[in-house]
Amino acid sequence: MSLGMASNVYFSDMRTRSGRNLLDKVSALYDHANFGSLIEKGDFVAIKLHVGEPGNLAYIQPPVVRVIVEKVKASGGKPFLTDSNTLYVGCRSNAVDHAISAIQNGFSFATVGAPFVVADGLHGHSTVKIPINGPRVKEARIGAAIAEADVIIALSHFKGHEASGFGGAIKNVGMGSASRAGKQEQHSSVKPEVDESKCRMCGRCVKWCPAGAISFEPGRPARIDHSKCIGCAECTISCLDEAIAVNWTDAEINGFQERMAEYAYAVVSTKKGKCGFMNFVMNVSPDCDCAPWNDAPIVPNQGILASTDPVAIDQASVDLVNAAPGMPNTRLGQSFDSDDKFGSIHHGVDWRIQLIHGERIGLGTRKYKLLEVK
């Protein structure tokens, strides 16, 4: 990837025909993007994905992942599926629950043909420190199995996100590869507030907070203790009344997305020239897949993209979403013809920051050439 030059992004739309189903198209995208050339015989190949928080059905389906596993094996690599544990309370916050969730969502060896290895160990402490000396991150803390792999192929479900506008390749690799301490570092500027006028005092948010930072007395609005808060933003999606929001200042929103891009840079820097990215612009839900539900997609399914440049593939994906007609009866509300769909949903969050910063630090380029694979 060289700044100034456009990166190739291969794209297949959702149309299929006899002899060319979506699995065939995934295989063709892998070949066109030349992912096989990233792999040498015996390489450990981390297939970085999100196995889906149980209850959320928008994750990339196991038969799609199996295609990639088989391609990697044919290239001589040793594939394994991987993700790091989550910060928030849920079904993927330690390696045992995470592995069980993977099986429940269909990522068994029998189905996919590769084992699921939790990248950062039982409690999220299995970390490799990667010095990058970036503008915001000096030393990234990455899940050991991802840091130590020879190759990474990141399969990302492209969707909205409450703290970064959208989540794609940069978020999947930057946030998703970080160990617990690394995730905390990236989230350190996120400080949500309760809007007392909207709070209906149900107490639901208290159970979701992994840090015990939310207190609640019956008959009074919830309160957040910022000295305990680790900034996971989980409470913002737990509140059904939208009473909790992050009151972003420019410095805080920039800090979060910039740290995320620098973490992605750290992962990529451990495997120069041996990284592939596929974005699935399908079931584009408004919020991240951490939630055990996925709200109605805001645009029709657009297709699948493949590139060796994480910035270019995310730029191409967001451009597809913004150019698509919005879906009625979704979180877009009346903004369905907006040319900034994620901005219409997540007010005050500018998703461009992760792309601009990614380009600035040499993670990739926002210039891309979209090459259609029929």
Ligand code: SF4
């Ligand atoms: S979940 Fe929302 S409405 Fe319920 S107590 Fe928390 S902030 Fe208030």
Ligand code: SF4
């Ligand atoms: S209060 Fe802080 S730690 Fe608790 S859920 Fe919200 S963001 Fe996470």
